[in-house]
Amino acid sequence: MAQIEWVGFDGDDTLWKSEDYYRAAEAAFEQIVGHYIDLSDRRTLAHLLAVERRNLRIFGYGAKGMMLSMIESAIELTGERISARHVQEIIAIGRATLDHPVELIEGIVAAVQAIAADHRIVLITKGDLFHQEAKIVQSGLSDLFHRIEVVSEKDAPTYQRVLRELDVAPGRFAMIGNSLRSDIAPVVGLGGWGIHMPYHLTWAHEAEHDLAEDTPRLLQVDAAWALPQALARIEATVAEP
Amino acid sequence: MAQIEWVGFDGDDTLWKSEDYYRAAEAAFEQIVGHYIDLSDRRTLAHLLAVERRNLRIFGYGAKGMMLSMIESAIELTGERISARHVQEIIAIGRATLDHPVELIEGIVAAVQAIAADHRIVLITKGDLFHQEAKIVQSGLSDLFHRIEVVSEKDAPTYQRVLRELDVAPGRFAMIGNSLRSDIAPVVGLGGWGIHMPYHLTWAHEAEHDLAEDTPRLLQVDAAWALPQALARIEATVAEP
Structure with a gap:
């Protein structure tokens, strides 16, 4: 017994597997933000993590919260310059994270x-x-x-x-x-x-x-x-x- | 017994109470979209509902899915003209829906x-x-x-x-x-x-x-x-x- x-x-x-998809999502996010700001100081993903942590209390864990934090983070990082089309692309990133085969x-x-x-x-x-x-x-x-x-x-x-x-x-x-x-x-x-x-x-x-x-x-x-x-x-x- | x-x-x-907050969120959403398009044909909330239903399969129920559907719907309704500041306002609407006192x-x-x-x-x-x-x-x-x-x-x-x-x-x-x-x-x-x-x-x-x-x-x-x-x-x- x-x-x-x-x-x-x-x-x-x-x-x-899960984290691989989140890392791929972060890389795609960084690329979008890179249309607006210099990525060389590597602050983009640090800013995203800070926004995600700030939002954990209200969004909880998961890809939908990540998508919303990415949109917020992109708006802040670009000084409100990010275009609607790029916001749509961020949503597409999150959708792929939610919808990949297991x-x-x-x-x-x-x-x-x-x-x-x-x-x-x-x-x-x-x-x-x-x-x-x-x-x-x-x-x-x-x-x-x-x-x-x-x-x-x-x-x-x-x-x-x-x-x-x-x-x-x-x-x-x-x-x-x-x-x-x-x-x-x-x-x-x-x-x-x-x-x-x-x-x-x-x-x-x-x-x-x-x-x-x-x-x-x-x-x-x-x-x-x-x-x-x-x-x-x-x-x-x-x-x- | x-x-x-x-x-x-x-x-x-x-x-x-719950639906009251969602209705208030929809009214605020309509107002934001009204900066870009004529609301008189009343298609804004019908479009939002259609986007929400299309997204149910991947987002499920709840305020985070509503926020993402609102952003998508606003981008579509405004022909990608919605500003980053207004996207931020839509996120604030959803945050209020998640964070109101019970x-x-x-x-x-x-x-x-x-x-x-x-x-x-x-x-x-x-x-x-x-x-x-x-x-x-x-x-x-x-x-x-x-x-x-x-x-x-x-x-x-x-x-x-x-x-x-x-x-x-x-x-x-x-x-x-x-x-x-x-x-x-x-x-x-x-x-x-x-x-x-x-x-x-x-x-x-x-x-x-x-x-x-x-x-x-x-x-x-x-x-x-x-x-x-x-x-x-x-x-x-x-x-x-």
Whole structure:
């Protein structure tokens, strides 16, 4: 019998590629703004990040908020000179971010199937409800999950609520994800287990965390194929008397 | 013992005012577009509605999608003449729609409390996850609900999923809401009960439904104070042998 009762999986950049599309959107945004201002001082994306952070409180995460922040940022950066046609192009960038086909992370289907064979698994994904649901459906993975939670923020109170609804003690829960800030730190902080699977890209906002290097109950894997083994190591540790 | 095991409440225009803010936003939008085109043919809001519907598939419901559709619609209506400053004003309109204080519907707190006294109650609300969560918190009603579901669409499959998760048969479930299309028709269609509490404003998209006038298991009330009585009538009907 498994010691870990529920295993959580993050969505973006854990099950499917996401940050690549946001980076491509940012590059396209920079190019549009470059019609009006000198890009050599590299302040365009720094300004966009500042506007996105300022707007998080009211827009939340996701591509629609990004589109609106890009439009605001472009208006500010160009001193209100940006044309309607270029605003339309920014909307087209966001639309492409929302509408790309879902590309699964290499090896993730086999890993999810292997873990689902002897654990209950929950998808805990953050962002825009409509976009996340569309990606979940397109991923073809939704039937493997016993439960799916789309949340607006991945912090300790959110994980506390989800674990309460799953009726599982933190010590019997492991979370798999690419973000130390959103997937690992709050779960480990509650007494749960984390398996960190870094992605090759990380949004600046997600890169910030206050996790120590010698954090207990935290494992790291390089790729999806190593996830079942990492979970088995956690099982063995929990089973120790 | 109650015959109806779970009672669902809609959020927007059932617990708190919503459509008023969208109407105000539309009026402000029309005024901005009026700087560029003749408004007398009244096509501005018709065009906006068409753009919103075209975008529903990719943006989903909610104020952020409305903002993006307004910007697109304004660019199209003005033949790409709209200025960056006016685009900024459209974003400000949407921001106000997202950020207004929550105004509860008259009498709803007492009605929710009365019904919660002998039923389990669930809030089933549609739209942007982040915005809905903010309104739920601000409403002060969240502790009264045994469960809260923010969904991206209110159709038969969604209600089937929620009822399955609540482990309740449709005949033991009643839904209270202002939208025949989203709150009543799918629930009654599944065999559940509906209590329709019309709001003085209805978005054109929500006004469309195919519910017959003599639909069974459907009651209508004029105001929130009448909700507990309507539910009592349903209880009496279900209890009949």
